[in-house]
Amino acid sequence: GDSVTQMEGPVTLSEEAFLTINCTYTATGYPSLFWYVQYPGEGLQLLLKATKADDKGSNKGFEATYRKETTSFHLEKGSVQVSDSAVYFCALGRRREKLTFGTGTRLTIIP
């Protein structure tokens, strides 16, 4: 079945550091890939998505590229801010709206 594996946290970085959160997936066919973010005390919200191989999703300075050859969708940001502190979830959608989520990575940015 479908599965998503993302790097274990927690991750702690200093402000303005470079961020990478790894995500790999297992699925048949051609799934869509997503990153969702959960800020403290809130529900999840979509950060970015990519629907086919080599697509790059981007939003709020975050980027992720759909790599079919390595079955990966790593999240990156060049310079993180304290306001980026949150839990990040990688997810896969393969058929009709149903998403499979990874376990989440808690990110803390210190000033």
Place this chain on the structure above:
Amino acid sequence: DVKVTQSSRYLVKRTGEKVFLECVQDMDHENMFWYRQDPGLGLRLIYFSYDVKMKEKGDIPEGYSVSREKKERFSLILESASTNQTSMYLCASSFYVGQGDTGELFFGEGSRLTVL
């Protein structure tokens, strides 16, 4: 602004009680979902619904049921709550964008349930 509203942010119930978690969305979305979120396990799908009076089991349906009598409302029911159902429950909705495609999920803020 899109809105998914869960009726209770925090609930405390006793083992064996019947528990209702309510979710309402105001976006006229066809699809609605119930997930539970646990540390180290991420989000796991309990049930989902593509239309009124329609439901499908997700990955962990045991011990749960759902009801969707109106398009905007999707209820999660724990017939006899147990301590291993202590968790954060997240409701989500999305519109249908076509077979084989996956639309954005809009989440509520969650309901944290404690079963004693």
